[in-house]
Amino acid sequence: xxxxxxxxxxxxxxxxxxxxxxxxxxxxxxxxxxxxxxxxxxxxxxxxxxxxxxxxxxxxxxxxxxxxxxxxxxxxxxxxxxxxxxxxxxxxxxxxxxxxxxxxxxxxxxxxxxxxxxxxxxxxxxxxxxxxxxxxxxxxxxxxxxxxxxxxxxxxxxxxxxxxxxxxxxxxxxxxxxxxxxxxxxxxxxxxxxxxxxxxxxxxxxxxxxxxxxx
Numbered sequence: 770x771x772x773x774x775x776x777x778x779x780x781x782x783x784x785x786x787x788x789x790x791x792x793x794x795x796x797x798x799x800x801x802x803x804x805x806x807x808x809x810x811x812x813x814x815x816x817x818x819x820x821x822x823x824x825x826x827x828x829x830x831x832x833x834x835x836x837x838x839x840x841x842x843x844x845x846x847x848x849x850x851x852x853x854x855x856x857x858x859x860x861x862x863x864x865x866x867x868x869x870x871x872x873x874x875x876x877x878x879x880x881x882x883x884x885x886x887x888x889x890x891x892x893x894x895x896x897x898x899x900x901x902x903x904x905x906x907x908x909x910x911x912x913x914x915x916x917x918x919x920x921x922x923x924x925x926x927x928x929x930x931x932x933x934x935x936x937x938x939x940x941x942x943x944x945x946x947x948x949x950x951x952x953x954x955x956x957x958x959x960x961x962x963x964x965x966x967x968x969x970x971x972x973x974x975x976x977x978x979x980x981x982x983x984x
Contacts, residue, residue, distance in 0.1 A: 775838060784824060785836040786817075794841040799900060807892030808900075813839070815868065815896055815904070820844040822867025826860045854923040861919035865908050872901050912939050 770777065771790065778786040795816070796809040820837045823846035827834050832850030852860065875897040885891040911921040914936035922932045 784834050787836060787838045788813075789838070789840040791841040792839050795843065798841075805892050807889035808896050811893040811896030812900065814893075815871070815901055816844045818867050818871055819864035820846045822863040822865070823860055824848070824863075825867070826863035830856050830860070854926075858920045858923045861916045861923075864916055865905055868901050868905050868908075871897055872905070875901075914939070 774789050774791070775787040776790065778788055780786065792813065793809065796812040799812055800808040816839055817837070820839070824834045824837060827846065827848040827850075830850075830852060832848055832852060835847045835849060838845045838847065846864075848860075875894060879885075879894060879898075885894050908915050909917045911917040912935075913919070913922065913932050918932075918936070918939075921927070
């Protein structure tokens with residue numbers, strides 16, 4: 770059954786999981802509209818894990834998670850309860866922390882097992898590492914509606930009205946900006962700098978791990 774464009778994926782631990790019918794557009798966008806089924810699946814799982822990261826922190830604080838919704842622009846973890854500004858900030862970081870854990874685990878597996886032999890699995894690994902790292906850096910930006918923007922919101926005591934007005938327009942602006950070649954190059958440079966500690970981590974796990982993921 771489809772309700773307001775969302776169809777149910779089931780319930781896990783009492784939490785409703787839903788995906789919008791246009792979710793695939795997000796995967797197509799981040800894969801450059803190429804036919805890469807493994808990358809599409811990887812992107813879907815990455816977004817789901819990100820929202821689960823939020824949900825786990827919410828429950829850690831004894832709050833209630835009602836649902837996790839996936840859509841073309843990412844996902845949303847719907848929760849309720851009384852939380853301090855600090856707790857809300859930590860909850861906002863929960864998604865990025867889950868992504869970082871996936872990045873480390875995937876790197877470790879590749880270091881032990883070696884490069885994937887099938888294109889499908891290679892696409893998933895690329896999303897779990899390179900795309901994942903790119904999205905982590907992007908999400909850290911203190912711009913609503915990104916997680917970094919949520920942290921900024923609670924750090925400076927931004928009003929709900931101001932936050933949602935900024936989120937409404939900046940979300941569209943981000944989509945436009947990341948499709949301009951100049952800004953994409955700037956983002957690529959920032960991600961490249963962020964790769965330095967990641968490369969050091971890879972080298973610590975295995976001298977060949979980084980080259981296996983980024984041949």
